[in-house]
Amino acid sequence: MFTAFLIKYAEIGVKGKNRYLFENALVQQIKYALKKCEGEFAVRKTDGRIYVDAVSEFDYEETVEHLQKVFGISGICPMVHVEDEGFEKLKETILGYIDAVYPDKNRSFKVAARRARKNYPLNSMEINMELGGVILDAYPTMHVDVHKPDILLHVEIRDKVYIYSKIIPGPGGMPVGTGGKAMLLLSGGIDSPVAGWMIAKRGVKIDAVYFHAPPYTSERAKQKVVDLAARVAAYTGPIYLHVINFTDIQLYIYDKCPHDELTIIMRRYMMRIAERIARDTQCLGLITGESIGQVASQTMHSLMATNEVCELPVYRPLIGFDKMEIVDISEKIDTYETSIQPYEDCCTIFVAKHPVTKPNLKIIRRHEQNLEEKIEELVQTALDTEELIIVK
């Protein structure tokens, strides 16, 4: 029965002079999301609001599901919109609406009319009273509550008449593309897709880098990462996934450095490589899924050691999260099932039984000097041979 949606956005509303930039971005993101839905839609920005009108038959459930993935939307109000054919006709429409949307009539309600078209014969107060009376007459079990109604029935008189009462929560945040771009280190685990999602929610466009180590990691491990990127891309739009072959670098570190420092040195090189790709692709920062103390390479000491190799800011949105809290989000954004597929990633293949948890920076730097001879060449080769996958 619904034929349109009113899109509510919370945070953008308080922006100042550049508010229109955020609104335009949101309109763009909504249009992009709707492309994947059956049916045709017109997205309009009028009177400080965004409307999505269905201009053909459409699939309601599917449309809501896609709109719920557009950052910047705080609420989605499904609406009925009809031509203005006089007040008598409107009364009928209202009763029909209540009957269809609320089969259980044992509820309180309030009518909130808004007369944007000032030449309408009744003013807002009159519309409220008239329609309230009509509803009470038709459905005696309903009653009016002006303070905390179960149903807040909005009736807006514009070029057409819009009726809505339900608000479906959106994901919040800001429209993707309003906050620059960042490079996500995507591993295939539970954390990194969540971290990317959280930063994207603040309006940031995401690109990603994945370190592949054949034959130690399999093609399926890579496919898993592509699948994860696709889940995140449902919210963020297309993700450019840079696949870096990391095997030779890893084996070289294995040859030249103490094994208990392998993970930390490896991660330092991952950060260095990620930063170089980030700079080449105009990213303003790196994103990782690290959380303090989760594993040996994520202690404060280890984070300091991995952090010092890059100049770009490293965003770690999960830094204070417990594993269970991260799992909750990953279930919500539908990455969990993919993340737990048991394919080995390159961080675990050579991991020492007891890796250092409090790496000493001086010693790490000294051991990295063992790599001087070939490492730059290996890094360059890895960058030159990257595989770029555009994940939609």
Place this chain on the structure above:
Amino acid sequence: MEVYLDNSATTRCYDEVAELVYKVMCKDYGNPSSLHHKGVEAEQYLRYARQTLAGLMKVNEKEILFTSGGTESDNIALIGAAMAHYRRGRHLITTRMEHPAVLQTMAYLEKQGFEVTYLPVDRLGRISLEDLERAIRQDTILVSIMHVNNEIGSVQPIAEAGELVKRCNAQTLFHVDAVQGFGKFRIYPSRMNIDLMSVSAHKIHGPKGVGFLYIRDGARVNPILYGGGQQKGMRSGTENVPGIAGLAKAAEMVYAGLDRDVDRMYELRRMLIEGVSRIEDVRVNGCPDREGAPHIVSLSVRGVRSEVLLHALEDKEIYVSAGSACSSNKPQISDTLKAIGVERDLLSSTIRFSISVFTTEEEIRYTIQALEEMIPMLRKYSRH
């Protein structure tokens, strides 16, 4: 050079089979249950397939039940027999190194209140007939033994086991999972006291999703699928006519060159085993000689994880199978390898090569060479 050595997983379809399947799908596509000419025509394919398979095994046509493959055949044999005979007894016997299609079905039956005895196997993966004799009881309704093991290629003494089962308890049904053995050995169910036998088409260069269960005339088994009553009510559902036609064609072709092809496969297998035996610390699991199956070689390579070796071989376009799928977070150790007592640290270092009629000497030489080069290199880098 692409070298496909994963024929125990699945085989390349014969061209002639694929052509026939295509013809049945696009030209003679009728439903065998339809009354009109198109239906009769389709039914002819089923009749011909039954005749062909029955002829190869020297059994009666009506003893062939078409299924979706090995797993379904095993399920009908086990669950169907258990349901038909539970009043007489609730004891079943199988071995510790069956395919999951049997082991998991047995586990399901255990949950339903049946008792299952699992026979141990020796280091070469063979059961002992004495163990079997001791296990058979008055209330044993079914014995299920795999003909050729899919992971290490050991061959069970099926004929002797069949005779023993019938001698100990004439009422006990004898099921053979012959998915890996059919087309490598000539199996005559009626002469080997086999009541039920599972076969799959895609292991013998036929299409996937089709197979059959031999059910000896008089052996009582309940259906597990109900519906339109096709195949005399034993397995409802429109018959997979293209698949069945392909199955029969593949079986016919495999049998046509059976002795010569099997000799050749044994020769290739011997070459491969000899070649890899020269590499330090590599162990062949199962029987290396003609006691084992002609197409399967299982190797344990100390110090190299099977998955890594598999992907390294893949890099050279050599396709094999990990003897035991294993990863750091979820070890899935193979029951078969444990059953034959493979050392713990070799369990996740075992890979399987499996040969087919399409395999060439050159491919085997290339594979040996690749292994010789690769194994020392991979051993250098390992987890500590």
